[in-house]
Amino acid sequence: MTSTDSHVGQDDHNVAVARTAFARADYPGAADAEHQGPVTIFDISVPGRRAVRPPPLQVPAVDANSVLPAGSVRKERADLPEVGELDAMRHYTRLSTLNFSIANAFYPLGSCTMKYNPLINERVAGIEGQANLHPMQPDDECQGMLELCWRTQQVLIEISGLDDVSIHPAAGAHGELTALMCMRAALDDRGDQHKMVILIPDSAHGTNPASCTMAGFSTRELKSNKSGRVDMDDLATKIGDGKDIAGLMITNPSTLGLFEPNIKVICEKIHEAGGFVYMDGANMNAIVGKARPGDFGVDVMHYNLHKTFSQPHGGGGPGAGPIAVRETLAPYLPVPKIERRDAKDGENGNDDGHWFDTIWSSPKSIGRTRGFMTNAGVMVRSYTYIRANGSDGLKAVAENAVINANYLRARLRDVFRVWIDEPCMHEFVATAKGLPNDIKATDIAKRLIDYGIHPPTIYFPLIVPEALMIEPTETESKETLDHFVEVMKALRAEIDSDPQTVKTAPHTRSIGRPDEVAAVKNPRVTA
Amino acid sequence: MHYVQNTDTDRDAMLATIGADSVDELMAVIPPDCRFEGDLDIGPALTEDELYRHLKSLAARNISADDKPSFLGAGAYRHFCPALVDNLVSRTEYWTAYTPYQPEASQGTLTTIYEWQTMMTRLTGSDVSNASLYDGATAVVEAVMMALRTKRKSDTVLVSKGVHPDARGCLQTYMRSLGVTLIEVDLDGGRTDPAALTAAVPEGANVAAIAIQSPNVYGIVEDVKSCCDAIHAADALSVVSADPVSLSVLEAPGNLGADMICGEATGMGNGPWFGGPGVGYLCGRMDHVRQMPARIAGETVDGEGRRAIVLTFQTREQHIRRTKATSNICTSQQLMALRATIWMTLLGKDGFAELGEVNLSRAHYAADAIAALSGYELAFPDQPFFNEFTIRTPIPAADVNRRLKDDHGILGGFDGSRLDPADTHTLILAVTDMNTKSEIDALVSALETIR
Ligand SMILES: Cc1ncc(COP(=O)(O)O)c(C=O)c1O
Numbered sequence: 001m002t003s004t005d006s007h008v009g010q011d012d013h014n015v016a017v018a019r020t021a022f023a024r025a026d027y028p029g030a031a032d033a034e035h036q037g038p039v040t041i042f043d044i045s046v047p048g049r050r051a052v053r054p055p056p057l058q059v060p061a062v063d064a065n066s067v068l069p070a071g072s073v074r075k076e077r078a079d080l081p082e083v084g085e086l087d088a089m090r091h092y093t094r095l096s097t098l099n100f101s102i103a104n105a106f107y108p109l110g111s112c113t114m115k116y117n118p119l120i121n122e123r124v125a126g127i128e129g130q131a132n133l134h135p136m137q138p139d140d141e142c143q144g145m146l147e148l149c150w151r152t153q154q155v156l157i158e159i160s161g162l163d164d165v166s167i168h169p170a171a172g173a174h175g176e177l178t179a180l181m182c183m184r185a186a187l188d189d190r191g192d193q194h195k196m197v198i199l200i201p202d203s204a205h206g207t208n209p210a211s212c213t214m215a216g217f218s219t220r221e222l223k224s225n226k227s228g229r230v231d232m233d234d235l236a237t238k239i240g241d242g243k244d245i246a247g248l249m250i251t252n253p254s255t256l257g258l259f260e261p262n263i264k265v266i267c268e269k270i271h272e273a274g275g276f277v278y279m280d281g282a283n284m285n286a287i288v289g290k291a292r293p294g295d296f297g298v299d300v301m302h303y304n305l306h307k308t309f310s311q312p313h314g315g316g317g318p319g320a321g322p323i324a325v326r327e328t329l330a331p332y333l334p335v336p337k338i339e340r341r342d343a344k345d346g347e348n349g350n351d352d353g354h355w356f357d358t359i360w361s362s363p364k365s366i367g368r369t370r371g372f373m374t375n376a377g378v379m380v381r382s383y384t385y386i387r388a389n390g391s392d393g394l395k396a397v398a399e400n401a402v403i404n405a406n407y408l409r410a411r412l413r414d415v416f417r418v419w420i421d422e423p424c425m426h427e428f429v430a431t432a433k434g435l436p437n438d439i440k441a442t443d444i445a446k447r448l449i450d451y452g453i454h455p456p457t458i459y460f461p462l463i464v465p466e467a468l469m470i471e472p473t474e475t476e477s478k479e480t481l482d483h484f485v486e487v488m489k490a491l492r493a494e495i496d497s498d499p500q501t502v503k504t505a506p507h508t509r510s511i512g513r514p515d516e517v518a519a520v521k522n523p524r525v526t527a
Numbered sequence: 528m529h530y531v532q533n534t535d536t537d538r539d540a541m542l543a544t545i546g547a548d549s550v551d552e553l554m555a556v557i558p559p560d561c562r563f564e565g566d567l568d569i570g571p572a573l574t575e576d577e578l579y580r581h582l583k584s585l586a587a588r589n590i591s592a593d594d595k596p597s598f599l600g601a602g603a604y605r606h607f608c609p610a611l612v613d614n615l616v617s618r619t620e621y622w623t624a625y626t627p628y629q630p631e632a633s634q635g636t637l638t639t640i641y642e643w644q645t646m647m648t649r650l651t652g653s654d655v656s657n658a659s660l661y662d663g664a665t666a667v668v669e670a671v672m673m674a675l676r677t678k679r680k681s682d683t684v685l686v687s688k689g690v691h692p693d694a695r696g697c698l699q700t701y702m703r704s705l706g707v708t709l710i711e712v713d714l715d716g717g718r719t720d721p722a723a724l725t726a727a728v729p730e731g732a733n734v735a736a737i738a739i740q741s742p743n744v745y746g747i748v749e750d751v752k753s754c755c756d757a758i759h760a761a762d763a764l765s766v767v768s769a770d771p772v773s774l775s776v777l778e779a780p781g782n783l784g785a786d787m788i789c790g791e792a793t794g795m796g797n798g799p800w801f802g803g804p805g806v807g808y809l810c811g812r813m814d815h816v817r818q819m820p821a822r823i824a825g826e827t828v829d830g831e832g833r834r835a836i837v838l839t840f841q842t843r844e845q846h847i848r849r850t851k852a853t854s855n856i857c858t859s860q861q862l863m864a865l866r867a868t869i870w871m872t873l874l875g876k877d878g879f880a881e882l883g884e885v886n887l888s889r890a891h892y893a894a895d896a897i898a899a900l901s902g903y904e905l906a907f908p909d910q911p912f913f914n915e916f917t918i919r920t921p922i923p924a925a926d927v928n929r930r931l932k933d934d935h936g937i938l939g940g941f942d943g944s945r946l947d948p949a950d951t952h953t954l955i956l957a958v959t960d961m962n963t964k965s966e967i968d969a970l971v972s973a974l975e976t977i978r
Contacts (some may be wrong), residue, residue, distance in 0.1 A: 308957075
């Protein structure tokens with residue numbers, strides 16, 4: 001069960017006791033017995049105290065002032081913390097307990113696919129020969145890593161139904177940007193410099209329009225129709241004569257959790273206008289193994305390996321956002337790339353007699369978009385995950401993600417209004433709009449924290465007022481989903497019976513709602 | 528093998544609640560002509576045991592610094608990492624959480640970001656740091672783009688050739704997209720000549736930024752102060768890329784006139800990992816904070832006056848500002864920044880300084896010994912360095928590296944011909960706290976036999 005800390009039905013007194021207990025338990029090191037919010041490492045720093053020692057000198061000490069120009073030498077030691085090892089351990093252990101995570105709570109954060117992160121991924125990432133492999137070593141010293149990256153490319157090509165993959169992008173947004181740059185290069189190459197406009201549905205994630213700006217495109221927004229799909233009339237209008245259309249960025253399944261029924265026609269229309277179709281693949285978890293973007297007309301897409309393929313989210317990365325492309329865009333992918341060939345005489349090929357080369361340049365490539373080649377540590381984990389699942393396993397991922405989301409939708413539709421109450425894919429969007437006592441999506445999110453559940457994504461997509469975007473993922477059990485439903489019911493009852501408690505939630509955490517306006521007005525960005 | 532917990536019974540019950548007869552009925556929202564009915568050709572599903580063996584057999588085909596002494600730096604440096612870093616970062620509360628959108632449920636991550644920002648500003652001598660960027664190369668680009676936004680109407684950016692080639696490559700790609708002119712400024716004897724920076728500014732150009740790196744790609748400590756003065760004289764903002772570990776010994780760039788300080792922090796508690804995941808950082812001045820990309824944590828109070836850490840200045844970001852955001856960045860490299868934060872904590876004020884001395888001393892010990900070998904010399908004998916330096920080799924550097932490996936089991940340095948194809952006899956060696964005296968002695972004895 002993920003419901004570690006249910007506070008259903010707790011009265012005010014209990015809340016108060018719980019809060020004090022929590023505060024005490026979490027801050028024994030606080031200078032003040034009264035809980036004052038999180039302690040930073042600087043608060044517990046004591047001059048002269050030390051943790052680990054660096055390696056010894058072993059060679060004669062060189063005085064910096066004797067070998068460096070005076071102005072280049074640091075005059076004072078950087079004021080880093082001074083703590084002992086035990087206190088450092090307690091500090092970061094304690095801080096960790098202030099986090100909700102997949103390991104300690106149900107985490108239905110829509111669009112983020114907070115699935116279980118298998119531990120075998122971590123174990124294989126710890127195998128020697130990887131972490132200390134240097135990106136500038138020659139190919140013959142990196143054959144294992146090159147093969148691993150190449151294999152990752154191949155499985156990602158297969159899953160996309162497209163022709164080539166670049167494993168450069170460090171996250172989804174980076175994939176968007178890289179892909180848009182490839183689209184720009186392809187358009188320029190065929191003399192279509194005037195094609196400057198990317199169409200983007202109003203339901204799109206903020207990274208889509210932001211990436212367009214960085215790639216030098218302008219954007220034109222597509223309206224969603226009442227059922228949350230691309231409005232085909234609006235699409236025709238916005239394409240117009242098509243002269244300025246460079247392409248379309250579409251999230252499919254959409255950020256409303258809906259598969260775009262007209263996707264094939266949409267792709268055809270964009271192609272007729274001479275543009276490329278980009279698919280934001282953040283929601284691949286719903287269709288992996290069940291539908292391939294290349295097959296339904298998409299030219300280029302990104303994956304979020306930290307969503308679909310179980311790379312841990314790390315508190316905000318690292319992730320990876322490889323892009324898959326059709327042949328037409330492949331020549332423009334960034335360098336360096338990896339290619340496989342038969343091993344030559346004298347080369348110690350792999351068991352299949354293959355050798356892997358780094359290709360440093362390619363005539364039409366957009367060039368470099370990052371340092372070195374890839375987030376290799378992420379490739380190791382996602383490759384492992386894909387191989388653990390196999391084809392049937394991945395299909396089961398999609399199916400169960402869809403069952404779990406629809407199950408929640410069916411059970412919650414009488415509790416909170418589901419914005420578009422139709423069969424969904426991996427997620428659906430509910431709304432707090434119209435709730436009594438002026439309750440907002442934020443209030444629901446904050447109160448859920450008291451119930452030991454990480455809130456859904458709120459206020460996204462922008463087209464749904466007071467949005468609550470709920471994505472359970474395939475790895476949650478029915479019991480966890482049932483518990484969530486019970487909590488949501490209890491919360492809904494509280495909205496009528498005790499709205500004040502909801503509006504002032506959370507009550508059980510080390511802090512209450514922070515004053516975010518003050519954080520901007522009187523900025524304190526360092527301790 | 529997969530990680531789904533639903534049993535057939537669960538599924539039947541859930542489908543009944545949904546009102547669907549089968550999973551296929553639910554999946555039918557995908558139009559028939561969009562479906563994939565076949566099997567993915569991705570190999571059979573593997574068990575944990577098989578996966579481990581498979582990945583182990585792949586890793587066995589790498590030769591890394593796990594097995595052999597290595598003197599490769601070139602933007603990815605190895606440093607000592609305390610055991611406690613691994614232990615703490617392996618807490619699932621850190622690595623399975625996501626971006627701290629809900630501060631009440633994320634004070635752990637937020638506080639560590641706030642600590643990271645504090646440490647990075649103290650190292651770099653700046654006012655504000657962001658939470659992290661993808662890597663050192665894109666950090667240079669983000670710093671330059673920040674300067675472009677700060678200096679409206681600017682159309683040109685200059686970069687010294689002392690900046691890492693990957694960062695320069697990224698700059699080329701990104702500046703082309705933005706329609707900004709990028710000019711590369713040649714080095715003079717391995718270092719950036721401040722006067723050359725100003726001289727390279729074209730007539731009538733409106734320069735946003737000029738970027739340098741110190742220590743530069745040849746390991747040379749640049750005259751950051753004079754460069755920044757020259758950059759300011761050209762009415763541009765100064766971007767200084769710096770290996771943060773070097774700031775144990777070297778003056779904080781912010782104290783030398785740097786407006787934006789950026790770079791790759793992977794050396795702090797993270798391995799080279801074949802180039803990623805690393806962690807980019809970006810620090811700057813408070814008056815530029817609204818042009819800064821990526822997350823920034825800030826301190827505020829809750830309703831009862833308790834300290835609370837939140838993500839702040841969010842109106843800069845893509846989820847609010849969309850096309851006008853300071854950057855498209857969303858997911859970044861937070862876990863790597865956490866490793867770096869704990870690494871800096873454990874070394875602490877004195878340990879970090881001492882680690883710097885070890886780097887400086889061992890590198891100079893190695894450089895002196897190699898320079899004394901016949902046939903070898905320092906390429907830039909008059910230039911100061913921290914933990915990386917460039918030598919001239921009697922035979923092509925590629926051959927030196929090959930013989931070091933084949934005959935002596937040593938992974939050599941970075942072949943200078945990868946920076947300048949004409950530079951066939953130049954080798955760039957990094958000597959850090961991970962290269963013991965006996966490794967250095969072995970390198971020197973090996974080089975003595977390689978001519
Ligand atoms: C729909 C959608 N697109 C794009 C992104 C951006 O991906 P990343 O955060 O990996 O850059 C996200 C994730 O946050 C997303 O949900």
